[in-house]
Amino acid sequence: MQQIDGGVTAAKGFQAAGAEAGIKYKDRKDMALVFTEELAVAAGTFTTNVVKAAPVLWDQQLISGGKPVHAVVLNSGIANACTGEEGAAYNEQMAAAVAEACAVKKEEVLTASTGVIGMQLRIEPIQKGARLLKEALSDTREAARAAAEAIMTTDTVSKECAVVFEAGGKQVRIGGMSKGSGMIHPNMATMLSVITTDARIGQELLQKTLRSVVEDSFNMISVDRDMSTNDTCVVLANGKSGMDEIQEGTKAYDDFKEALLFVACELAKKMAGDGEGCTKLLEVTVKHAASEEEAKLLSKSVTTSNLVKTAIFGCDANWGRIACALGYSGAAFDPGVMDICYKSEYGELTVMRNGVDAGYSEEEASNILSAEAVTVIVDMKQGDAEATAWGCDLTYDYVKINGDYRS
């Protein structure tokens, strides 16, 4: 497997576009389309929030039906959540407008929205956007980038990733885009992610594989522990690589899953590293936990602690806050044996050893923590399980952005 420059148009047969529809923002792209002429098998994972946005309900119904699709249309600016039946109607109109422009059925068009909760969409921008998107559809690198930019809200950079691997003599590609910066605590945040591939795979297997991959990628990131009403990750597989259909238990499957996991993890890390107001990516690896479930609980408890996040912002090696967050994670363990280590491009340093202060240089620790990507490694010494979670620091700018998001 090899990483390549690209996004949702990297895989054969996929086109994309971004357009200025005027959904809510002015003078910026706010509507995106991903399209495949060849019908694609579709899998998706969605927010588990009880309050679900209209597009989430629409996609869940389509995907559980198992039928292939042609497109995903996405908008930023308005989340279409807490909008009742009126919101559901606007969402259906968004799918219908794209379907009409592209001469497919509305039931072959998935939807996704991100932005302010509680506000209604308007029909004019939707229809204008659908026309513009259809005109701009293209399989170029630029088209993928335009789509990735159109779904940004408080994101500061667009997020894309693509890889290529070989299966049965064919080049298979997976490419994706995502957005997400605030309200990020997926189980599924408002994270939106669209991944396309020209692999050939059945719908049930794709859905099962996606669910497993999401557990170890998107569901391991958190910006603010606020799980969104709109989280959506969909994968479209159109088979255009010409490969034979992927079967579970084969090398082709293992390679596909590895490649999908890589793309999902890269997109997930890009979201965590672009968390609202953040200056650093925080990676927390918990080793030797009693079980994988506990390793995940422990690592996420550290990435979601406001006290850890502010300490990382301040380059303060205050490891007691990490010990504290591990302690309230819900996992049972012996705090008297664990080690905590900081690592970055500037070095590696054990700050807690066997449950107590390791005796270290505060200056050295602070220097390590000043990097743009900081890793915390916790050795529980309880078992063999390991997990990694990703988050970011908590800064003045997070408060600034969210103290006045809507204006």
Place this chain on the structure above:
Amino acid sequence: MQQIDGGVTAAKGFQAAGAEAGIKYKDRKDMALVFTEELAVAAGTFTTNVVKAAPVLWDQQLISGGKPVHAVVLNSGIANACTGEEGAAYNEQMAAAVAEACAVKKEEVLTASTGVIGMQLRIEPIQKGARLLKEALSDTREAARAAAEAIMTTDTVSKECAVVFEAGGKQVRIGGMSKGSGMIHPNMATMLSVITTDARIGQELLQKTLRSVVEDSFNMISVDRDMSTNDTCVVLANGKSGMDEIQEGTKAYDDFKEALLFVACELAKKMAGDGEGCTKLLEVTVKHAASEEEAKLLSKSVTTSNLVKTAIFGCDANWGRIACALGYSGAAFDPGVMDICYKSEYGELTVMRNGVDAGYSEEEASNILSAEAVTVIVDMKQGDAEATAWGCDLTYDYVKINGDYRS
């Protein structure tokens, strides 16, 4: 029941003191003592964090033994958590130093610590503090205030409360103090709370009553969702009011429990309203939930949401964030019927009705949210249960305080 000016010396027979021991801080009180000549029945609730401070382990052992006590000694500056056997020895020495100064047994002295995790205490300040505390012990209002001040860390105000009620012709008093500003998400935070009463009550009944009261008071507040390693709430009852022993099922018991709950809620609200860097007390009442457990889950999910907390800081009526936090609380409900209302001294306004935008003036909402105490009322329309949780806004100053707490 009537609220009176006072703290831990309000009840008969209780003395208190605060002293400059030099534990970690300079030129400020950092050690406190609460003492009763008459042995007192003791009840306590403690952090459920797996990582427990040395004084927590000490108190849990003493209180589970059921024996009466003479004193509680507390220090600020160093939490004595993650300090291993050495830390346990220092903690025992702190109890022993106070026991010697006051001519009681060390097993009759409860302990509590708050401050930096991972740092060891030193014996000289402990011994100096014990001597100074014994000399300063007094039953005056000032002595109670000195004790309450000595346990502050990042608190900006000391926290005390006292009430008096009548039982069997006797005046019974309950007074308490607490500290807590950061790492506050009790189940039990570093919150420390000592409540004294001259009521006469058995140990088992006092413990049971305290546990129930803590559930509806301290355990309903959160500053940063970080549950401390040191949370401690102890109640001492010395019987000096001269009343007959309180029996469950009597009016005296109901009055006692009501008075204890009042004191605990007042102390809890004072902590939430003095959260690190905060400008506002946030109260969230969830009405008509399906069960009390769900009402508590729902209300706490709102008070602990960073996005809600920053919106409240910014006086932004962004109710979608409240709906979102309710949705990921873990409670099951129909989001299509609920109402959300803001209330403060400046008015009351419904912003969400039956699951969608109620159509309201942003200006009016913003004005209501500009008060120092803001209440969010959520009507779930699912059942009869109700709960209230308390928190605070998330501000630049929280980031400032915690980006560099230790220096």
